[in-house]
Amino acid sequence: MDLIQKIKRIEQYVVENFEELDLDDPIEEGYWEEYQEIPGASPNEIESFEKKFNIKLPKDIKELYSYKNGSKYLSVLPSVIHDVEMSFNLMSLEQMEKTKQYFQNRDALLTEFPDFFTEEDIEKMRDSRIKPYLFHRQWIPFAEYCDSCFLMLDFDPDKEGREGQILCYIHDPDEVTYAASGVSEFVDDILQTID
Template identity: 40%
Template sequence: MNIDISNAIQLLKCHAYAHDDEQLSKAENGFLGSLRPFQGELKEANLHEMMVVIRALAAKLGEPALDREIIACLWTICKLGRAWAVEPEGMLRSNGLITDEQVERMEQWLDLISYAVMILLDNGGEEEAFWGYREYVSEQLEPLIAELDHLLQEKVVEDEIQELHDEYKERAGANEERLAAFERKFDVLLPEDFRSFYRRKDGSGYAFHILYPGDAETEECVPYYLMSLDEMEKTKGYFCERDELLAQYYSEEEVRELAPEIKPYLFYRKWFPFATMAGGSLYLMLDLDPSDQGTYGQIISYVHDPDFVYYVAGSFTDLLRESNLNLSLMDEIEY
């Protein structure tokens, strides 16, 4: 699912339920596929993948001669999404299968998609095309960031850690130019929730652990600090800078232990380490090329000795939500 033009089109076809293989998990659970039959849940990950796809296809949408397949998929998603889930006579509302809150959310998603496409078709530029979507993501992330700031203030007790916390509070974010430069260097598109957080804080500083995935109630919770974009670039120079399949190191039975959302690699160039534990060989990574059952931008972890890769969360937002919960259950932050 590396987001080049060809793969972006294939992912778009999945979300439009127009892929040649409609049995693909991504097609069945995509933007339209998840509505028919509707299982009672709107999958927000589908919106975020759609916006990544549209960003990847931005240049194509600005060309004088448009790709009919791309336009057909986008039109289908907007038209049928509205007809099925928003219109009063649509199959979901008329059968009482969708709540008023879900209708409002779906209408908002379709507005964000259609606005971005409209602006790009008119060569209005990416900044204008995605401003509404970025505001939407920022508004979702803001309460979690505020909660994190409150928890850090509450859980930092030791003087040494307080110094790290003070440095964190003064830490600047990365501007749009820096984020874009990172994307250009590695030819990737960073998930918008990740970009939104990094606009506020470009990392957390060495050893100031602010992420706690796992389960604090069972004391199976690992502390991580956020790398800056510069640290991410440096780490990428020696870790996950190559592709090595799990099968090179593990038996077929052991490989089957891998989460189905992850492609069967031990090291992979489309994984981007962004957090680590001070003094440890553990990484949290953005997965920018998941399996058909995964989601672009999902969070995975690399654990050393024995080396293996694990699924952590569906998005950076989900990671932060889980981490805040675990942090709230802890007595204090330790080094």
């Protein structure tokens, strides 16, 4: 099954099991109908996005965005990260650009927030795949949950990480945590949970 077939399998699951996921009925609310009309991003749109941020998007992310440029109100990435259930909506390239203007638009290490993070907190969060930032210009948010938690592509991983890996920014208490090596693995994890 290729990535898009897997995404379609998840879409179906969300539509049929929205109550279990604690979501509104996507058919009744019209989210499903709206979602079906969302086109994919064109190769030009993807390329100009890459140019703007001076990055090369991973192949599977390009594939996903060629299929759907965002998911509006439909949560197409229902996931469990560190035992927390979060149903993420895919942001459009345009939303990603807008979000970058105020979120992950500067570099700030965890140590710059002593009121929020003790040395112990920082030690607990240490992960050799992720640089110890709270905000980082090289993190690109691409999916959001409740306007406060984000999935982000990491273009500046630490020693044991890999470029394009997926991080999750969880708000209140704030933390940045590793989610998957890429979107394909992330989608596979979702399928394992729902099957």
